[in-house]
Amino acid sequence: ARDRSMDFENQMFVELLSEDGLIILARGLGLDRLFLKFLKLYSDPHNLVLVLNTSSVQESHYKQELTTDNVDHLPRSITNEYSAKEREVLYLRGGVLFITSRILVVDLLRRQCPVDRVAGILVCNAHRVTDSSMEAFILRLYRQDNKSGFIKAFSDAPEPFTNGFCQLERVMRNLFLRHVYLWPRFHATVGASLSRHKPDVVELRQQMTPAMTAIQLSILDIMKACVAELKRTNPALDTDEVTVENCMSKSFDQVIKMQLDPVWNQLGPKTKQLVFDLRMLRTLLYFLTQYDCVTFYNYLESVRSGRSDSRAFSSHSAWVFMEASNTLFVKARERVYGALDSKSKAEKAASKAEDTAEEGLRLEESPKWHLLSMVLGEVHREGRSNTAMEGQGKILVVANDERTCYQLREYLCGGGHQLLQRQFQRLLACKQQVGATGAAQSSSATSETQTRYQLKKGPTASKRSASGSRGSSSSRPAKRKKLEAQKATESDKEEKGESSQEEFEGSELDKLEENELFMAEMQFDSGGGLHAVQPRPAGEGEGQQFGVIAEPLVILHALNSSDDPYHLTKVLSELRPRYIIMYDAEMKFVRQIEVFKASNPGMPLRVYFLLYDSSIEEQKYLTSLRKEKEAFQQLIKERAHMVVPVDREGKVADSTLLQRDPSSAAAPELPRSRRAGGSVDKGPQTVIVDIREFRSTLPSLLHKRGIDIIPLTLEVGDYILTSDICVERKSVSDLIGSLNSGRLYNQATAMTRHYRKPVLLIEFSENRPFSLQSASAMHSEVSYQDISSKLVLLTLHFPNLRILWCPSPYATAELFEELKAGYSQPDPEVAVTVGQDTLEKTDSTTYSALAQDFLLKLPGINSKNLRFLMNKVKDMQELVSMSKQRLEEILGNDANAKLLWNFLHSELETQTASAKIRSIIRSK
Numbered sequence: 001a002r003d004r005s006m007d008f009e010n011q012m013f014v015e016l017l018s019e020d021g022l023i024i025l026a027r028g029l030g031l032d033r034l035f036l037k038f039l040k041l042y043s044d045p046h047n048l049v050l051v052l053n054t055s056s057v058q059e060s061h062y063k064q065e066l067t068t069d070n071v072d073h074l075p076r077s078i079t080n081e082y083s084a085k086e087r088e089v090l091y092l093r094g095g096v097l098f099i100t101s102r103i104l105v106v107d108l109l110r111r112q113c114p115v116d117r118v119a120g121i122l123v124c125n126a127h128r129v130t131d132s133s134m135e136a137f138i139l140r141l142y143r144q145d146n147k148s149g150f151i152k153a154f155s156d157a158p159e160p161f162t163n164g165f166c167q168l169e170r171v172m173r174n175l176f177l178r179h180v181y182l183w184p185r186f187h188a189t190v191g192a193s194l195s196r197h198k199p200d201v202v203e204l205r206q207q208m209t210p211a212m213t214a215i216q217l218s219i220l221d222i223m224k225a226c227v228a229e230l231k232r233t234n235p236a237l238d239t240d241e242v243t244v245e246n247c248m249s250k251s252f253d254q255v256i257k258m259q260l261d262p263v264w265n266q267l268g269p270k271t272k273q274l275v276f277d278l279r280m281l282r283t284l285l286y287f288l289t290q291y292d293c294v295t296f297y298n299y300l301e302s303v304r305s306g307r308s309d310s311r312a313f314s315s316h317s318a319w320v321f322m323e324a325s326n327t328l329f330v331k332a333r334e335r336v337y338g339a340l341d342s343k344s345k346a347e348k349a350a351s352k353a354e355d356t357a358e359e360g361l362r363l364e365e366s367p368k369w370h371l372l373s374m375v376l377g378e379v380h381r382e383g384r385s386n387t388a389m390e391g392q393g394k395i396l397v398v399a400n401d402e403r404t405c406y407q408l409r410e411y412l413c414g415g416g417h418q419l420l421q422r423q424f425q426r427l428l429a430c431k432q433q434v435g436a437t438g439a440a441q442s443s444s445a446t447s448e449t450q451t452r453y454q455l456k457k458g459p460t461a462s463k464r465s466a467s468g469s470r471g472s473s474s475s476r477p478a479k480r481k482k483l484e485a486q487k488a489t490e491s492d493k494e495e496k497g498e499s500s501q502e503e504f505e506g507s508e509l510d511k512l513e514e515n516e517l518f519m520a521e522m523q524f525d526s527g528g529g530l531h532a533v534q535p536r537p538a539g540e541g542e543g544q545q546f547g548v549i550a551e552p553l554v555i556l557h558a559l560n561s562s563d564d565p566y567h568l569t570k571v572l573s574e575l576r577p578r579y580i581i582m583y584d585a586e587m588k589f590v591r592q593i594e595v596f597k598a599s600n601p602g603m604p605l606r607v608y609f610l611l612y613d614s615s616i617e618e619q620k621y622l623t624s625l626r627k628e629k630e631a632f633q634q635l636i637k638e639r640a641h642m643v644v645p646v647d648r649e650g651k652v653a654d655s656t657l658l659q660r661d662p663s664s665a666a667a668p669e670l671p672r673s674r675r676a677g678g679s680v681d682k683g684p685q686t687v688i689v690d691i692r693e694f695r696s697t698l699p700s701l702l703h704k705r706g707i708d709i710i711p712l713t714l715e716v717g718d719y720i721l722t723s724d725i726c727v728e729r730k731s732v733s734d735l736i737g738s739l740n741s742g743r744l745y746n747q748a749t750a751m752t753r754h755y756r757k758p759v760l761l762i763e764f765s766e767n768r769p770f771s772l773q774s775a776s777a778m779h780s781e782v783s784y785q786d787i788s789s790k791l792v793l794l795t796l797h798f799p800n801l802r803i804l805w806c807p808s809p810y811a812t813a814e815l816f817e818e819l820k821a822g823y824s825q826p827d828p829e830v831a832v833t834v835g836q837d838t839l840e841k842t843d844s845t846t847y848s849a850l851a852q853d854f855l856l857k858l859p860g861i862n863s864k865n866l867r868f869l870m871n872k873v874k875d876m877q878e879l880v881s882m883s884k885q886r887l888e889e890i891l892g893n894d895a896n897a898k899l900l901w902n903f904l905h906s907e908l909e910t911q912t913a914s915a916k917i918r919s920i921i922r923s924k
Contacts, residue, residue, distance in 0.1 A: 003573070003599035005033075008189040012181065013037050020649065021179030022126055022153040022172055024161065024635065026628060028591025029183065029190065031156040032058075032566055036065055038122060038152065043073045045094040047119040051075070052101055052135050054124045059098045061566045078103060088112050101134035102694045106711045108141045115142060120150035127160040129153075129174050132697035132809065136174040140704070143176050143650035144658055151176055151649075158184075158631040168638050176650045176657065180639055184632035185591065194594045197601040199580075205613040206371045208289075209364060211331045215288055216616060218324040218331070223247055223281050225319055230274045234260070234267075247278050248285065248620050277317050289617045290404055290584070293335035293364045294423035298430060300332050336424070338362035363420040368610055369411050372397070372583065375608050376412075376554065379579050393578025393604075394553045396571070400584040405556040408583065412554065559586050572596045581608045585621040587628070660706035684708050685820055688720035688831045692853075693729065701813040707820075710828050713852075715835030716750040717758075721816060722823040723830070726755040729812075732764050739790045743857075748798050754834045759802045759819075763812060860900035865891045880904050 012034055016023055025031045039062055042049040054062075059077050066074055075096035078087060080103065090097065091113050107113040121142060129135045139151060153175050155161075161168045172180060183190060208216070223244050231237055237259055246252045256275055260267065280303060287296045319325055338361060379395060399405050410419045557571055564570075568589050573596070580593060597605050611618050647655040686708045689699050694711065703709050717726035728747050730738060738744035744760075751758035795801060806812040851870075855861050861869060872890045873879045882890075887897035 003596070004601075006193040006595075006598055008183065008187070008193045009034060009037075011189055012183060015181055016152055017041075019179050020150050020152055020177060021181055022155070022175060022177050023181040023183065024158050024632075025154075025156045025183045026158070026185045026190075026591065026632070027156050028588040028595070029156075029185065030592075030595045031154060032061065032065075032569070033595075035122070035124070035154055036062060039066060039075060039096055040069065040071060042119070042122075043071050043075065043096050045073055047096075048091065048094045048114075048117050049096045049120050049122060050104065050118060051096060051098045051122045051124065052104070052138065053126075053128060054098055057564050058124065058566075061564065084110075084112055091117070101138060105134055105138050105141070105694055105699075106691055108138065109709050109711050115145040118142065118146060118149055120152065123151065123153040123175065125157075126153035126155040126171065126175060127157045129171055131170065131174060132700055133174070134694070134697075134700065137700035137703065139174070139176055140650075140658065143655075147651045147653075153177060158182075158628060158635060162631050162634050166638070168635060169642055172644075173648065173657065176648065178644045178648045180635075182632060182635055182639065184629070186629065186632075194598050197598045199593060199597040200604075200606040201609060202606065203609040203611070204371060204375070205611050206367045208612050208615060209335075209367060211335050211364065212288060212367075214331045215328055216285070218328040219281055219284055219288070220244065220616075221324040222319045222322060222328070223278060225322065225324075226274050226278055226281070229318065230271065230278075233271055233274075245619070245623060248282060248616060249623065250282075252282075253279065273317055277319065285616045289612055289615055290400060292366055292407060292420055292423055293332075294420055294427050297332045297336050298423075298427050300329065301431075304329070334362065335364040336362060336427075361424070363417065363424060365416040365420065368583065368612070369408075369416050371610055372408065372581065373412070375581055375610075394555060394575055395579045395581065396575060396577035397554060397556045397581045397583055398586075398589060399556065399558060400586075401560050402558045404583070405558045405561075409556055559584065559589060568592050569596075576600075576603065578604060579606050579608070581610065583610055585609065585611060585617065587621065587624045660704060685817075686710055686825045687816065687820070688712055688714070688826050688828055690714040690718045693718050696729075696809065698729070698809045698812055701809050702816060705813055705817055707817065712828060712832050714831060716747075716754055719761075719816070720826040720831045721820050723826050724756040724823070725759060725819060726751050726757070727759045727761050727816075729761045729763060732762065735762055736787055739787055739794070744794065745797075748794060748801055750835055752798050752800055756800070757802065758798070758800060759804060761804045761806060761812065763806050763809065765808065858900060859903045860891065860893075860896035860898070862896075865893070865896065868892070 009030065012023060012025070015021075016034075016038075023034070025034070039051075043066065056077075059075075063074055073095045075098055076090060078090060078097055078099040080100075082090070084107070087103070087107060091107075094117075104113065108115065121139065123129065123135060123139075142149065142151075161171065164170075168180065172178070185191070227242060227244055227247060231239060231242060238255075241255050241259075246255065260271070260275070264272075284296075284300065284303075287299055376395065383393075397405075397408065399408060407419060410422075555575060555577070557568075559568065561567070569592055572592065582589070593605075593607060597603070611621075645656070646652075648657065649655075650657050685706065687702055688710045689702075689712070691711045691713055693699060699709050699711075714720070718729045719727040721727060728744075728751060730744075735744070738747070748758065748760070791803075795803065804815065806815060852866065855866060855869065869879075869890055873882070882901075884897060884901045887901055888894050891897045891900070
């Protein structure tokens with residue numbers, strides 16, 4: 001049965017349906033459910049509705065949900081696989097179309113999309129729409145020719161709307177919307193709907209061990225000292241954003257990057273090291289509460305030995321000499337080896353092998369493990385005592401990542417000591433790789449420690465340790481075989497696949513099983529203990545694995561195991577668990593549980609909330625709640641004081657938002673000497689743009705300045721400003737790559753051959769300093785290996801080539817407008833044939849632009865024989881299998897055919913940049 005709709009969902013749907021606007025919903029409250037309602041409404045061939053700014057994962061999710069609801073006319077996804085003629089047919093068929101922004105903007109400019117037939121546009125992820133984004137460009141083109149269609153925008157991220165000055169108003173102006181609908185969790189209607197059918201919530205707080213508490217306090221002290229030093233050395237930083245509380249979230253890296261990126265090259269090594277240290281300390285806090293003591297100690301040792309990305313000890317960070325740093329390492333070691341005895345300093349400085357062998361191992365278990373086993377025992381006892389309930393139902397245990405799920409599975413199946421013992425053996429094996437001397441000592445320590453463990457545990461433990469070795473697949477533990485058999489019986493729920501685990505080294509997490517769900521059936525004794533159930537043969541007892549024999553079924557799921565934003569909702573709807581144990585807290589999933597229970601009021605559900613008391617884990621959860629609440633409160637105040645013009649939606653003829661200021665872009669009436677005897681066209685200004693350039697924001701800015709855009713597939717240049725001016729646009733990274741590969745030389749040759757005034761435009765960011773090469777690499781003489789020397793040689797070889805440097809796309813658009821003033825407009829028919837050198841006029845949409853670029857880079861293929869090759873050859877497989885004689889027939893030149901055939905059938909020889917330039921100069 002489908003989940004029923006709630007009151008606040010119906011109210012949101014009615015509001016947005018009656019008046020176009022931007023809806024901002026709190027995370028986890030079911031924005032996808034609201035969006036599906038609009039997709040169902042508009043899934044009709046009589047309506048043409050375009051959906052923008054969606055990912056392929058979102059499109060697959062919506063299509064799957066609509067298929068489940070038996071919607072007849074499902075949406076289609078338009079990608080570059082469709083030709084221009086096929087897209088025209090899809091537009092005329094109507095319905096809902098998921099389309100990429102780059103394809104749609106080209107079709108709108110070419111008039112291939114019937115704008116007057118478009119009923120409306122749905123914009124997802126509205127918080128990503130900016131002034132120069134393709135979505136804003138599309139909506140501006142849409143509103144110019146369609147005044148009656150609707151525009152509806154959706155977002156579930158309130159925080160981006162509060163970044164900057166009047167960010168909400170700017171986004172609404174780009175979306176051509178007057179109304180904004182805010183639906184936070186504290187909304188009265190939302191609270192009433194969710195509180196009507198609340199799940200039974202049990203919050204369990206677990207105290208951390210004294211060693212964990214001491215480690216947490218030590219890390220916080222170190223972070224506090226690093227933040228204070230960062231503020232002291234960089235007074236320009238925003239002190240409100242750079243706090244210890246914000247350092248605990250991953251968004252802190254973005255905040256620091258935004259503030260320090262413009263001056264990153266001017267910062268000293270101390271500031272850069274502090275930024276890296278704060279990131280590493282945040283990882284330590286995460287490992288402390290998330291993983292076992294051995295994993296935490298292993299990562300801490302990797303930091304000290306330099307095996308991780310951190311350079312704290314090699315760079316001698318200031319916090320290394322703090323007292324808190326000593327406490328951190330001592331307590332982390334005590335959790336594994338136990339407390340140090342009262343030995344003398346000389347004895348403590350003995351070799352690592354003797355020290356490791358003599359100390360008593362502690363292997364402190366995570367307190368949450370015991371709490372989890374107690375909860376599972378309580379659930380089982382409750383299920384057995386309640387005879388009226390048909391079966392105990394499924395238990396969903398939710399953890400943060402896959403490694404945590406793996407450790408929980410190993411703990412529930414084999415116990416905590418066996419898990420820690422195996423992790424410790426891995427730690428010792430990792431230490432053997434430090435060095436030759438250290439390897440010998442660690443090997444000795446490993447054998448002695450293993451012998452002592454066998455003596456303490458007895459012969460049974462020794463046998464278990466030997467059988468649990470990871471050396472061969474044949475000696476896999478019985479519990480691992482049991483889990484694989486269980487996954488085989490669950491083949492209708494998830495795909496089959498063997499688990500693969502890599503050894504944890506440094507800061508990298510183990511890559512565990514690819515499946516998102518870890519199945520483990522548990523059987524409880526009368527005392528609440530855990531025992532692994534013996535596996536059933538695959539295919540035996542079909543339909544019984546959920547109900548009778550081995551209940552309850554425990555399912556482990558990782559919150560961050562998939563890129564699908566809806567995977568948590570799918571897990572709840574498919575499994576429909578009776579109990580949910582939140583091993584790790586996440587705000588979004590808590591909301592999804594509330595929505596799931598409110599939409600299924602008849603289904604019993606109990607949620608266990610496990611938290612470390614007074615921990616960073618709890619603080620991060622509360623901080624996420626506070627930040628979202630503050631963001632909504634700020635948006636509510638901004639909406640109350642917002643002044644919205646009447647013509648904001650652009651539905652009136654003289655809307656200010658649709659004015660492109662053609663007077664400033666038109667040619668001036670005063671005569672100019674730059675006309676060179678040519679006639680001045682006082683009509684609309686036009687620029688021919690290569691369709692591959694629509695990945696950038698420059699075409700949108702040109703159109704906003706009153707210049708018409710004509711998208712074509714150009715063989716020479718990226719922008720054709722006039723009949724004489726051709727522009728090749730390069731970023732700094734693209735410029736360096738083109739100079740090294742020699743591609744820029746070929747492009748400059750083509751531009752100089754066909755245009756009188758070729759231009760090389762180099763764009764850089766005014767807020768990000770750059771250099772073509774380091775100061776130490778500068779020489780007084782010309783060198784073939786220097787980028788600056790290559791650029792000088794390029795200007796010497798092409799004296800007509802003009803090089804322009806622009807700090808931003810806005811400056812480039814203004815510069816293009818100035819360059820066009822006083823000159824005639826370019827001819828599209830002439831521009832599209834430049835460089836082809838063929839008598840037949842070829843449609844620019846016949847072949848893929850990416851395929852043309854790839855083939856032109858092959859030896860022997862040029863603009864003259866490219867069309868003949870693409871007409872005769874189907875794909876690369878056919879091209880590789882051709883003989884040299886057949887290539888000569890197609891290319892019409894023996895030399896080109898020989899070059900291409902040798903390239904495809906022989907090993908490539910590397911050629912340095914200096915040799916390339918030397919050969920070019922000698923040939924000239």
